[in-house]
């Protein structure tokens with residue numbers, strides 16, 4: 001084995017950092033966009049066709065670029081934001097560009113699952129759009145949002161492995177530079193095992209949390 | 217008070233125009249229970265949804281407690297909505313919140329202080345008979361209990377009007393009865409005007425004061441429950457009334473009538489109020505030389521007034537039968553001869 005346990009632990013920390021930070025930023029961007037996407041739809045509380053159409057198109061554009069291309073294409077933006085295009089923090093920028101629009105879509109689909117009757121009740125009570133979103137829509141969608149956020153996080157783990165190859169470090173980087181390029185089977189197996197444990201753990205955690213919240 | 221003035225509603229769906237309401241003129245008085253009945257697609261929901269502006273009329277005015285909903289601002293409409301409670305067929309409760317939080321919701325939206333909310337919610341839950349269910353989630357309740365939560369929620373802001381769109385249609389007959397009792401109690405104790413929509417005539421008979429019959433976006437008949445049930449004019453109203461007031465001669469008796477020539481003096485007798493209680497049929501057979509044979513009967517109560525329909529055969533000589541009829545006339549009892557083939 002060409003790597004020691006310290007290197008593996010360091011890589012694991014880098015992966016967790018990349019996924020954790022990009023998840024937080026993606027939520028900050030994706031959640032409001034997803035809500036906006038839902039509420040501006042036809043027949044919804046603040047129906048606005050121009051906003052919906054533009055937002056919808058922009059999100060589709062980002063969603064249709066494969067991550068490996070986005071990773072490179074976005075380098076100038078990354079430089080602008082973090083000052084460099086290599087390193088763990090530089091990897092976070094493309095990850096957010098990847099996961100933000102993805103989360104917006106997932107949020108939209110969670111909100112679409114909310115019973116229309118509940119929104120009608122909100123309307124009948126004279127709730128403002130703001131109250132409808134925070135008192136009715138989000139609480140009712142919470143369980144489904146957690147399931148979708150879990151899916152997004154797991155997607156981020158996969159993407160972070162690719163981001164690692166452009167200098168971001170992390171488990172994926174280790175697997176490729178040692179396991180693949182230097183034919184170190186043991187390292188390959190260990191990194192894959194770590195990724196499996198990570199994904200399984202997250203999925204179970206998400207499922208349990210969502211179940212705890214879900215009612216009815 | 218709710219007033220519809222020439223209200224029309226046209227939906228555009230897939231390039232097609234659907235005229236759900238067609239020049240509706242209707243007045244619901246303060247403190248009454250007003251029912252709207254009609255077949256599926258008649259426009260009942262569209263009508264009730266115009267009252268709290270869930271739907272905007274395409275033309276015409278909707279005036280609620282003096283506010284013309286078609287001209288005031290969005291902000292004012294939200295205020296008016298708080299004086300109108302609504303109860304839904306499928307309850308529309310938040311499944312993610314407890315019974316307490318559901319009932320508290322309208323008060324939270326109105327920014328009522330917490331301690332007042334607490335007091336009001338426990339009062340309401342007590343009123344609807346769910347005092348022990350505050351911390352329970354809706355998925356742990358039966359349909360009837362969910363509707364009680366829905367009603368408590370609708371009453372939270374002390375509205376002057378309660379709208380019920382098929383509030384009992386998802387419930388079994390017994391539960392329906394108890395929910396109707398509750399609505400009656402609300403109307404009596406708080407004087408809240410109730411506008412309710414249903415396709416069940418039994419519901420109308422149970423609690424309404426007045427009723428409108430809708431068909432194809434129009435109100436085709438309107439009147440007190442007593443008038444509509446005792447003398448429905450339109451075909452549709454007659455059909456609805458006959459679902460709860462069977463006044464057709466049963467086929468087995470019709471068969472008998474057709475086979476047996478003897479059965480030829482058949483009368484349809486209507487009793488109203490006092491006369492329902494008097495033993496006048498037995499008096500008839502005592503005073504005159506006739507035998508009374510009751511073929512079919514149905515006695516019910518409409519708005520607290522007894523109301524009955526009987527189909528009887530009067531057996532006896534023609535002259536005696538004639539005397540029997542003039543006796544009935546003198547007693548102001550309505551009767552109509554039934555002709556076997558026509559009925």
Ligand SMILES: Nc1ncnc2c1ncn2[C@@H]1O[C@H](COP(=O)(O)OP(=O)(O)OP(=O)(O)O)[C@@H](O)[C@H]1O
Pocket residue numbers: 227228229234235236254255256257258259260261262263415
């Ligand atoms: N949002 C809508 N868009 C298009 N058409 C609609 C809409 N809402 C109602 N309609 C149509 O308007 C007509 C009246 O509908 P409405 O829901 O008022 O009837 P209803 O009497 O309440 O019927 P039901 O007893 O089935 O509830 C129907 O033909 C219906 O298809």
Ligand SMILES: [Mg+2]
Pocket residue numbers: 260261262
């Ligand atoms: Mg309806």
